[in-house]
Amino acid sequence: xxxxxxxxxxxxxxLSHLDADSLLYKVFPRLFMEMMKKYFRLEIEGLENIPQHGxxxxxxxxxxxxxxxxxxxxxxxxxKTKRIPSVLTHHLWFLTEKTALPAQKxxxxxxxxxxxxxxxxxNHMIVLFPEGANGNFKPTSKKYQLQEFKRGFIRxxxxxxxxIIPTLIIGAEETHINLQKLKFTKFxxxxxxxxxxxxxxxxxxxxIIFYKPIRLPFGPDKVSDSELCNDLASEIQESMQxxxxxxxxxxxxxxx
Numbered sequence: 001x002x003x004x005x006x007x008x009x010x011x012x013x014x015l016s017h018l019d020a021d022s023l024l025y026k027v028f029p030r031l032f033m034e035m036m037k038k039y040f041r042l043e044i045e046g047l048e049n050i051p052q053h054g055x056x057x058x059x060x061x062x063x064x065x066x067x068x069x070x071x072x073x074x075x076x077x078x079x080k081t082k083r084i085p086s087v088l089t090h091h092l093w094f095l096t097e098k099t100a101l102p103a104q105k106x107x108x109x110x111x112x113x114x115x116x117x118x119x120x121x122x123n124h125m126i127v128l129f130p131e132g133a134n135g136n137f138k139p140t141s142k143k144y145q146l147q148e149f150k151r152g153f154i155r156x157x158x159x160x161x162x163x164i165i166p167t168l169i170i171g172a173e174e175t176h177i178n179l180q181k182l183k184f185t186k187f188x189x190x191x192x193x194x195x196x197x198x199x200x201x202x203x204x205x206x207x208i209i210f211y212k213p214i215r216l217p218f219g220p221d222k223v224s225d226s227e228l229c230n231d232l233a234s235e236i237q238e239s240m241q242x243x244x245x246x247x248x249x250x251x252x253x254x255x256x
Contacts (some may be wrong), residue, residue, distance in 0.1 A: 050165060054162070055126075056165060058128070060168065061135060070129070085127050087109065088128045111152075134192065157214075172206070181195075
């Protein structure tokens, strides 16, 4: 006889069967990123501009000093395109095994020309911030002022034929406030670090916009043409700055 009064057993999500790596690098990051999407009230535009196949260079502005922009962008790309992006990041992540392991698990790759070319030739999607650390660590007083684009993303596109997807990330500038950019020239030449005001992220509204692909009308024979690479990088930077200025003028308050 069936007891209709008996309550059915509730399904319980059991984490005990997962190993430490799965918990640390898969479950917790996903939960954290989903919370961050809601916390930042994230809007996304232009996903239709990202090719579904072949090599791609995602080229965003860089800000906020913590690397939240890189982590959230990578998560959105994986979630929405079903492709796993490789984020080319600062070599400091790879100085020790303790920092290199989580960086690799999160899809970070040391930002070298050789690494970028290798990934693109395997038809991977890469994320490369043309401003580098100068964009990430600039003081908040210069927010949304793009710093000079490095030429590596242009040379990678010329070498592999990969399209460049100009991308804007709006909101990271107000999430983490940076008082000053610190330069170390005596002992650690070229090292740049921030002087932060806050570590806990402020609830700024975020928006990520992917623009139409740029396919350069030149081939690998132009990789060593410094003048051309400079002109192309400057042209893309100027175009992105104009789009960024327009978005900032029309978005209203960063927090409301």
